[in-house]
Amino acid sequence: MQPLTRTERGSVTAAFGAVTVLGVLSMAAAGGAGLADPGPLSLAWALFGLLWLQRRFPLIGLGLGIATILALRVSHLTDTGWLWPATLLYVQAALVRGAPVIVSIAAVHALAAFNLDWTTLGHSARAAVASVGTDALWLCAAIAVTLSYRNWRRFQAESLQRLRTELDEQRTAERLRLAREVHDAVAHTLTVVGVHVNVAADALDSDPDEARAALRLAQDIRRRAMTDLSALVGVLRTGDGIAPPVAVPPLEDLVAGVRATGLDAALHVDGDPDAVPLPVLLVASAIVREALTNVVKHARAGHVAVEVHYGPSTSVRVTDDGPGAAAGPPGHGLTGLAERVAALGGTFSAGAGEGGFAVHAKIPA
Incomplete structure (x- = not known):
């Protein structure tokens, strides 16, 4: 996958952080908590900071985010959700790490959340499944979309690389063909000009007119050949693109x-x-x-x-x-x-x- 630039990564992380903060506080408010309550506010800003930490340490940031969510839930400081607050932490990690690692972490996260909801918080198994299951479905969808996007970007990068390789091969083949054309043109021109020069040398004393005619003919052939060679050499000197067709x-x-x-x-x-x-x-x-x-x-x-x-x-x-x-x-x-x-x-x-x-x-x- 084509990597993002530093500026692009910063913009994406800032957007993810803003969405996470707004999402956590909005869900807390919808559940009856105040915006100034320490639990939702602590969770929101902790996840925001961990999103920035993920830029250097993707899995460490994800692990700390999961631990923060579980700890605040068990401490009854927030009830915004077991898995979904870490959605964008999973997304950032999935963009840079393999699918098996992210899916495994998500499965362990879901099992731990179910166990804590059922045993530590004392909810029924049915209520725990309903609570964690909804979050798990949302997280599965988010991870699936992220991995699809990652694979699409990778396919684009591989297709672009294949295209560049093919263009390089075509460019090399074209330059080799033009080099052969230069060789053939030079060999032919030198041979024909050499014959006329020899005729001129032999006839210089006995028939000056014939010698002059032979030299003029050699000059005409040389001039035409130089025009063709200039075009060929000009194409060979261009280092980019496929050479244009050469006149036959x-x-x-x-x-x-x-x-x-x-x-x-x-x-x-x-x-x-x-x-x-x-x-x-x-x-x-x-x-x-x-x-x-x-x-x-x-x-x-x-x-x-x-x-x-x-x-x-x-x-x-x-x-x-x-x-x-x-x-x-x-x-x-x-x-x-x-x-x-x-x-x-x-x-x-x-x-x-x-x-x-x-x-x-x-x-x-």
Whole structure:
């Protein structure tokens, strides 16, 4: 249960004390006692002070309150009730202690009150049951309401904690996804820019115009990538809330960037991407980007084909005709993609295909 602040506890205790004093004096007056009689007045202010003592010592305050009530009743100084004057002492104790302890104390209190009313005060068993039973029913209702409220507050606190935990997990997962996006974007951009820089370096002496064109293209690619990276890094730097959706890089731009390096790249897309959830679109784009990056860096291919089908089961396939990427185990990029696809319930494979290397994924919507 969410604990009350010091000010809130003080306000609650003051309200409880005021109600107890008014209740005891009112019931004493209704029974014919005067407001200045020492018994009711002593009981009222004693219970008021014990309510404040309960803030530090819940059970001690409750025990002293019970003893005070019983002693004043046996001494004939008051006849306001056996159990009910301690109602708010029970309520405060029940808010901080377990139900079995409070219920046990209440049962012992009721039995002691019945025994004193019957034996010490000399009332009949029937009269003792009527007197104590009425108080006991009232006290049972008060304790039941208090414990229900306590359980409701505890449920609220647990629900809030679960919600915070879920939000933290979502925030962490989102930041990891964005970190992968940054990694993929940087790797792809550096690879494509590197190819154009190499072209410019090779053509600098023999064909300055081609070298300048290659450098301008590299600059354009760098500028677009910096815009995307600034957005991603800005989201990563925010420490609160769930990151907003990130725009999906158009597949045409990814393929065009690779095609500009001189590689023959074909793209075939069918289906409606608007009907596909954003996480699937992002993973599909990341697969294409990572696969094209690997083709440019490692495959030594002359042709690469990208096929994407959007639908209830989105499929992505990237194949090339080069021998370079077929050697060695999958890198961190492909391994990360396999994990992301698996997290969405899909399947992922990467390995030697017909005359080259093939990356294939199928992701359910």
